[in-house]
Amino acid sequence: MYVKKDREPQKQIKFVSIEDLVPQEHILRDIDKAIDFSFIYDEVRGLYSEIEWGKPGIDPVSLFKIVFIQSLFGIRSMRQTIKEIEVNMAYRWFIGYDIGEPIPHFSTFGKNYSRRFKDTDVFQRIFEQILQEAVNCGFIDASAVFIDGTHIKASANKRKATEAVIEKQAKNYQKQLEEEIAKDRAEHGKKPLKSKDHDDDEPTPPAPEMKTIKQSKTDPESGVFHKGEHEKCFAYVANTACDRHNFVLDFELGxxxxxxxxxxxxxxxxxLSKFSEVNVVALDSGYKTPWIMKQIIDTQRIPAVPYKRPMTKDGFFKKYEYVYDEYHDCILCPNNQVLTYSTTNRDGYREYKSDPKLCKTCSMRSQCTESKSCQKVVLRHVWEPYMELAEDYRHTPEYRDIYKLRSETIERVFADAKEKHAMRYTQLRGLQKLKMQVTLTFACMNLKKLATWKRRKGMLRSFFSHLIQNIALSDSQFIIKRQKGAMQFA
Incomplete structure (x- = not known):
């Protein structure tokens, strides 16, 4: 037999504090004890006026805690976040607001961003402060670093686009590559390469290369993303690094x-500037390039990369079937014929060419080349030894096992960020605004893990020890100051 619920008690007035309405095991209690948020006052010093004008501003700690709530619980917008805070006692308690105290308008943070926080590194400094707390607690294990990229859908209609001609960005390592090419050509008795646009020997700066791209009318700073089974869309890419314990160490946005x-x-x-103890760098196949392998190995680190399938037509010999003879500097084809060095091109590849007379009568030519001149050309990069060394590391059990941890580390970070923290898409437009969102998202993910680990290890500050630190005595009253208000005893 059921009992009809009496709703009259809901109209009764009770004396309760907001402190009693928040469950002791709530994650926000752990987060509030895990780190002292007063560091935010130091970070925003100089961004607020020292002179009081009109209505007092909102406490910066409360303001940032509102944004933390949005990122921690994956709320889709600031408008919805304010609605949730109005009815959620735990949210009110976390930002320091009483039961009946009015919550700031949802546009407050946007106005503060455009007036105070724009073009500042305050968000990055908050991220670093939380990460440093994890380092101080010994939670970071950066002996192996996992790096990968994920896309974030932009707030832009893919049909509203136009073609734009922009300057092609030069490679970061272009100067170093050109020096390596010049050195390699000199060793083979070749003349230095001339400028692309000039046939004379006078050193003249080359004209910048241009390319045509599809640019969004809504968010011009986004770019077209199309990879594998993903739908073609305007998006941003966040390249991210994490440690063995899934703490986000840093990221790059583009x-x-x-x-x-x-x-x-x-x-x-x-x-590397933050964590010199890095020993192994685990990367996906998209990062397996000669320059990246050279960069990692030259810095005395070890790349942990997967097997990269040769991009060869079906029915043709794979590149690894053409063996390089280092002593004679030549290539041996599957039919044991010699391909001799010809030149080193502008992209840093040595060209090894076969003898057309031998290839013309070769029984394996249909599996080797479709060239009308009956000549096979094999390319080998000047930094190919770094690729071969990375391949040797790939067969080492220790580094192979580290690479397998990607599914439990960096891929888990991206899955949590998108499913639990609303980073699958963005409602903000522009690279700078999105960088603010991603920085706060990763900061909150680190903060959440920091609080959870501190609770497991018994490192959270107890309530009474926190009270003792804030006791103040006066002649007429004994006041115990609490973080949220004060209890007074006459």
Whole structure:
């Protein structure tokens, strides 16, 4: 037999505090104890006026905690976040607001961003402060770093686009590659390469290369992203590095049409500047390029990369079937014929060519080349030894096992960011605004893990120890100051 619920008690007035309405095991309690948010006051110093004008501003800690709530719980917009805070006692408690206290308008953060926080590194400093707390607690294990990229759908209609001609960005390593090419050509008795646009020997700066791209009318800073089974769309790409314990160490953000390997340099330098103990760098096949392998090995680190399938037509010999003879500097084809060195091209590849007379009568020519001149050309990069060394590391059990951890580390970070923290798409437009969103998202993910680990290890500050630190005595009253208000005893 059921009992009809009496709703009259809902109209009764009770004396309760907001402290009693928040469950003791709530994640926000752990987060509030895990880190002292007063560091935010130092980070925003100088961004607020020292003179009081009109209505007092909102406490910066409360303002940022509102944004933390949005990122922590994956709420889709600031408008919806304010609605949730109005009815959620745990959210109110976390930002320091009482039961009946009015919550700031949803446009407050947007106005503060455009007036105070825009063009500042305050979000990055908050991210680094949380990460440093994890380092101080010994939670970071950066002996192996996992790097990968993920796309974030832009707030832009893919049908509203136009073609734009832009300057092609030069490779970060272009100067170093040109020096290597000149050195290699000199060793083979070849003349230096001339400028692309000039036939004379006078050193003149080359004209910048141009390319045509599809540019969004809504968000011009985004780029067209199309990879595998993903739908073609305007997006941004976040190249991210994490440690063995899934703490996000840093990231680089760019347009969706920028390849992951292009963004690797900046991210790798930032990670090494913070964590010199990095020993192994685990990467996906998209990063397996001669320059990236050279960069990692030259910095005394070890790349953990997968097997990369040769991009060869079906029915033809694979590239690894053409053996390089280092002593004689030549290539041996599957039919044991010699391909001799011809030249080193502008892209840094040595060209080894066969004898057309021998290829013309070769029984394996249909599996080797379709060239009308009956000549096979095999390319070998000047930095190919780094690729071969990376391939040797791939067969080492220790580094092979580290690479397998990608599914439990960086891929898990992206899955959580998109499914639990609303990073699958963005409602913001422009690279700078999106960088603010991604920075806060990764900061909150680190903060959540930091609080969880501190609870497991018994490192959270207890409520009473926190009270003792804030006791103040006066002649007429004994006041115990609490973080949220004060309890007074006459």
């Amino acid at each position: 347009a969706g049409n920028i390849h992951d390997s292009v963004m690797f340099d900046g991210l790798y330098k930032k990670v």
